[in-house]
Amino acid sequence: MGxxxxxxxxxxxALNYTLKTMTFSSITAGIVVGSLLAYLADCxxxxxxxxxxxxxxxxxxxxxxxxxxxxSRKFIYPxxxxxxxxxxxxxxxxTAEVPLNQPMGQIALMRDVFNHMxxxxxxxxxxxxxxxxxxNNSSAEAVRITDNTLESINTMTGLIDQxxxxxxxxxxxxxxxxxxxxxxxxxxxxxxQNFSAVADHAGATEAVVADGLHxxxxxxxxxxxxxxxxxxVSESIGELEEKSAMIGQIxxxxxxxxxxxNLLALNAAIEAxxxxxxxxxxxxxxxxxxxxxxxxxxxxxSIYGLIGDIQNSTxxxxxxxxxxxxxxxSQTDAVLNNEKLLLRLKEYIIPVTQQxxxxxxxxxxxxxxxxSINTEMENIAAVSQETAAATEEIFASTEEQSKNIANxxxxxxxxxxxxxxxxxxxxxxxxxxxQ
Numbered sequence: 001m002g003x004x005x006x007x008x009x010x011x012x013x014a015l016n017y018t019l020k021t022m023t024f025s026s027i028t029a030g031i032v033v034g035s036l037l038a039y040l041a042d043c044x045x046x047x048x049x050x051x052x053x054x055x056x057x058x059x060x061x062x063x064x065x066x067x068x069x070x071x072s073r074k075f076i077y078p079x080x081x082x083x084x085x086x087x088x089x090x091x092x093x094x095t096a097e098v099p100l101n102q103p104m105g106q107i108a109l110m111r112d113v114f115n116h117m118x119x120x121x122x123x124x125x126x127x128x129x130x131x132x133x134x135x136n137n138s139s140a141e142a143v144r145i146t147d148n149t150l151e152s153i154n155t156m157t158g159l160i161d162q163x164x165x166x167x168x169x170x171x172x173x174x175x176x177x178x179x180x181x182x183x184x185x186x187x188x189x190x191x192x193q194n195f196s197a198v199a200d201h202a203g204a205t206e207a208v209v210a211d212g213l214h215x216x217x218x219x220x221x222x223x224x225x226x227x228x229x230x231x232x233v234s235e236s237i238g239e240l241e242e243k244s245a246m247i248g249q250i251x252x253x254x255x256x257x258x259x260x261x262n263l264l265a266l267n268a269a270i271e272a273x274x275x276x277x278x279x280x281x282x283x284x285x286x287x288x289x290x291x292x293x294x295x296x297x298x299x300x301x302s303i304y305g306l307i308g309d310i311q312n313s314t315x316x317x318x319x320x321x322x323x324x325x326x327x328x329x330s331q332t333d334a335v336l337n338n339e340k341l342l343l344r345l346k347e348y349i350i351p352v353t354q355q356x357x358x359x360x361x362x363x364x365x366x367x368x369x370x371x372s373i374n375t376e377m378e379n380i381a382a383v384s385q386e387t388a389a390a391t392e393e394i395f396a397s398t399e400e401q402s403k404n405i406a407n408x409x410x411x412x413x414x415x416x417x418x419x420x421x422x423x424x425x426x427x428x429x430x431x432x433x434x435q
Contacts (some may be wrong), residue, residue, distance in 0.1 A: 085114065093116035224332070237314050244307050244314070251300045251307065261289065 269287060 038103050063076070086119075234318065237318055241314055244310055252304050255297055255300045257296070258300060261292075262294060262297065264289075 268285075268289070
């Protein structure tokens with residue numbers, strides 16, 4: 001539409017220029033040249049003047065037509081060609097150019113400048129199209145990458161959230177497990193202590209059994225010795241009865257002597273009393289002798305009573321010795337049976353003691369391992385708590401990053417729309433090497 005208007009305007013200007021030039025030239029030629037011809041022809045008649053005027057006018061008209069045609073070819077039509085090619089350039093058709101073999105008249109320099117400008121515009125247009133294509137592709141790729149990144153971050157945020165919840169649950173579970181491990185360590189320690197005590201008791205039992213065997217053998221020997229001793233005791237008791245009778249006789253003699261001594265002491269006391277103050281010391285001695293005689297008599301009577309008791313006891317002892325003999329014989333059988341039982345117990349208790357010692361050793365190892373596990377559980381629980389806290393921080397940071405990338409995605413989409421518009425506008429540029 002604009003190009004047709006420019007063509008019409010140029011044609012109108014050219015036509016006006018031709019008409020005005022031809023009119024002015026023909027009139028000027030008619031008046032000036034006609035008058036000159038009439039003067040030269042010495043024409044004074046009106047008819048000659050008219051013929052001279054029209055001849056000059058016709059000649060001026062021809063000259064004006066030739067002049068305007070030549071000027072149009074040199075100025076107007078080259079200008080029209082430049083305007084036409086400029087309109088093509090304005091519409092983005094960079095294939096437009098003025099051929100070098102095209103006659104341009106007086107404006108050939110403008111053709112060269114125009115063609116140079118078109119060459120520069122073609123280069124710029126190709127750069128713009130390439131840049132628009134690359135920007136559009138880059139924007140689309142940026143949108144795709146940003147979208148994928150946002151999707152990945154959202155997925156990662158979900159995973160981190162799950163990991164955070166799992167880490168918190170794991171931290172709680174590890175705390176429970178740590179407490180259970182501590183409780184198990186206490187139980188293992190108690191088991192170790194119990195097995196150690198059992199091992200000690202088993203060892204003590206084994207020692208007791210050994211001592212029991214030794215004691216049983218010793219008792220068997222002692223029972224035999226006791227049987228021999230009982231026989232000797234029986235003989236000694238017989239001798240004791242005889243000697244008790246002799247002691248009784250001796251005690252009777254002592255009792256008689258004590259009675260006589262008592263009488264003598266009384267007589268001495270009487271004589272001392274008669275002596276008065278001089279016999280006072282002797283009276284004290286006589287009193288002491290009397291007391292001693294009485295005590296001796298009393299003691300002798302006690303001894304005599306004791307001898308009676310001893311004799312009675314001796315009779316009882318004889319009976320008891322007989323019973324003891326029977327008991328010792330029964331004990332001998334019991335000791336022999338106990339010795340046999342202890343021997344059998346020893347056969348069983350030695351491997352049991354060994355097994356208990358092995359179990360006690362294993363319990364110690366279990367306690368050591370359980371303590372190590374408890375320590376590791378406490379460390380793991382601490383690390384789990386730190387991991388849960390760090391995961392929550394990562395989750396918060398990832399959420400913030402997701403928001404930032406979402407905002408960036410909106411910006412990239414806007415940039416992509418601008419890039420598409422830029423590519424559409426750059427595609428409107430037509431270059432010579434494009435169909």
